[in-house]
Amino acid sequence: MVLAQQEQTINQEQIALIAYVIFASFLLTIMVISFFITFQKRKNKILQDKFKQEQEFNEEILRTKSEIQEQTLKHIGWELHDNVGQLLAYATMQLNMLATKTPEDLKGKISETSNIVKESLKEVRSLSKSLNNEVVLNMGFEDSILNELNRLKRMKFTTTELIITGSQKPIENKKHEIVLFRILQEFFSNSVKYSEADSLNVILDYLEDQLLITVTDNGKGFDATSVEKGSGLINMKSRAELINATFDLESQPNEGVTLKINYTN
Amino acid sequence: MNDFLFENRAVVTKFFELAAAISGSWYLRKTKNKKLKVFVYYLWLTVIVETLATYRIFLQKDYTYEWFIAIKNSVFYQNRWLYNIYGFLTIGLLGVFYSDLLTSKTFKLLIRTIVVIYSVFSFFYYTLTDAFFEMGLPYDDILASIITITYVICYFIELMRSEYILQYYKLPSFYISVVLLLWSLCVTPLFIFNDYFRAVNTEFVIFRILMLLYINILSYSCLTFGFWYSLNKSKQLIKSK
Numbered sequence: 001m002v003l004a005q006q007e008q009t010i011n012q013e014q015i016a017l018i019a020y021v022i023f024a025s026f027l028l029t030i031m032v033i034s035f036f037i038t039f040q041k042r043k044n045k046i047l048q049d050k051f052k053q054e055q056e057f058n059e060e061i062l063r064t065k066s067e068i069q070e071q072t073l074k075h076i077g078w079e080l081h082d083n084v085g086q087l088l089a090y091a092t093m094q095l096n097m098l099a100t101k102t103p104e105d106l107k108g109k110i111s112e113t114s115n116i117v118k119e120s121l122k123e124v125r126s127l128s129k130s131l132n133n134e135v136v137l138n139m140g141f142e143d144s145i146l147n148e149l150n151r152l153k154r155m156k157f158t159t160t161e162l163i164i165t166g167s168q169k170p171i172e173n174k175k176h177e178i179v180l181f182r183i184l185q186e187f188f189s190n191s192v193k194y195s196e197a198d199s200l201n202v203i204l205d206y207l208e209d210q211l212l213i214t215v216t217d218n219g220k221g222f223d224a225t226s227v228e229k230g231s232g233l234i235n236m237k238s239r240a241e242l243i244n245a246t247f248d249l250e251s252q253p254n255e256g257v258t259l260k261i262n263y264t265n
Numbered sequence: 266m267n268d269f270l271f272e273n274r275a276v277v278t279k280f281f282e283l284a285a286a287i288s289g290s291w292y293l294r295k296t297k298n299k300k301l302k303v304f305v306y307y308l309w310l311t312v313i314v315e316t317l318a319t320y321r322i323f324l325q326k327d328y329t330y331e332w333f334i335a336i337k338n339s340v341f342y343q344n345r346w347l348y349n350i351y352g353f354l355t356i357g358l359l360g361v362f363y364s365d366l367l368t369s370k371t372f373k374l375l376i377r378t379i380v381v382i383y384s385v386f387s388f389f390y391y392t393l394t395d396a397f398f399e400m401g402l403p404y405d406d407i408l409a410s411i412i413t414i415t416y417v418i419c420y421f422i423e424l425m426r427s428e429y430i431l432q433y434y435k436l437p438s439f440y441i442s443v444v445l446l447l448w449s450l451c452v453t454p455l456f457i458f459n460d461y462f463r464a465v466n467t468e469f470v471i472f473r474i475l476m477l478l479y480i481n482i483l484s485y486s487c488l489t490f491g492f493w494y495s496l497n498k499s500k501q502l503i504k505s506k
Contacts, residue, residue, distance in 0.1 A: 013457055013458050013460065013461070016457050017454055017457050017458070020453060020454060020457060021454070024450050024453075027414075027450075028450070031418075031421060034425065035421065035425065035430075038425040038430060039430055039431070039433075042428065042430055042431055043431060046431065
């Protein structure tokens with residue numbers, strides 16, 4: 001007996017079935033893959049957009065805060081200058097008139113009082129200049145810093161110094177100029193309040209298209225790693241970010257504080 | 266379990282079809298989504314046609330009423346004509362559903378063209394031949410599958426282009442399209458071998474009946490689930506707002 005192996009014939013339906021299975025698997029795979037890819041892409045895009053929106057929102061808030069602050073300071077500056085300044089000027093006048101009419105033995109006291117009032121008037125004017133941003137811009141960046149350093153020297157520090165290197169170039173964006181000045185003002189005020197230093201130095205280094213500002217005081221410093229970021233520090237940092245400047249605050253205990261700002265003009 | 270399903274296959278299928286139709290109507294009532302109305306009509310149409318089609322079993326009995334015998338001897342002995350109408354309405358209603366759902370003009374035009382061509386073709390085929398009461402269109406099942414798959418592909422292309430893709434689990438039309446796609450894909454090989462659906466191939470007959478039954482049960486359950494799930498998700502959204 002020979003067991004002949006019958007040739008298997010394939011009929012039309014089976015061919016159709018094979019073609020169909022191939023086509024259907026192909027179709028399904030393509031659909032699943034493209035669905036998945038598109039889904040991921042959209043999700044990423046939405047996340048990116050959300051992040052960008054958040055950032056823009058934060059920047060806007062910062063800008064508004066800055067503007068409000070400038071307005072307030074300007075207002076205070078004006079009031080100081082107009083109100084208090086006027087009163088002090090008037091007092092000076094009165095004292096001068098009084099001086100001509102007093103007897104010799106009292107003239108010393110009167111003249112001393114008159115000097116104190118004149119000093120007060122000078123300080124008030126100097127302070128109001130530093131608060132009013134229009135005056136700051138009018139005077140110029142370097143002169144405003146000098147004005148501020150001089151005022152602080154009279155008040156607290158033994159020595160203050162402003163060193164300018166490189167070819168002086170005016171800062172093109174006036175708003176950024178004010179922001180830089182305010183950052184420095186914040187640092188000065190922190191120095192006055194906490195550092196117990198007696199020397200304050202500012203170096204303005206004008207490079208090709210950058211401005212490197214280095215501010216140092218020789219006070220008691222702070223431990224930069226452990227200190228809690230107070231609002232002043234955060235304020236300075238976010239202002240620097242607003243104008244796209246790098247901000248670097250270094251300090252060791254008993255070795256003073258150094259602030260480095262790198263601003264691209 | 267297979268035997269139970271096999272014996273009662275008519276009732277089981279109708280039960281699941283009814284469940285899908287009811288959940289569809291429930292979804293419509295809760296959300297007033299106009300675009301899904303057409304599809305829910307289609308689901309109810311399925312239930313009605315399937316129920317009406319059982320008159321054939323009724324006809325098997327031996328009553329002696331005159332009208333009964335008249336019907337039995339007429340062309341209405343087979344319910345082929347009912348399913349022919351149903352097949353035609355399927356393509357039509359699904360076409361209208363997807364045409365309303367999609368916004369791209371090219372796709373709308375494509376779907377409407379397909380519906381028109383199919384309608385014209387069926388109309389002429391049925392009127393020019395005697396097929397209406399005896400059999401369906403040639404390759405009708407394959408044709409219906411291809412057309413359904415075309416509709417669903419159009420839908421998916423548009424979904425991928427739009428922003429709705431991120432909320433796909435909330436859209437009942439997504440579940441409907443997936444179900445239609447999978448149903449068409451799974452059922453077509455069974456219909457390729459339609460010629461073998463004869464009493465002599467008992468194994469194939471039983472296999473096909475069971476397979477179709479399972480696919481139907483799965484599809485209609487998915488539809489029911491899809492309606493319920495997207496209703497839940499949109500309710501959640503409203504609650505959280």
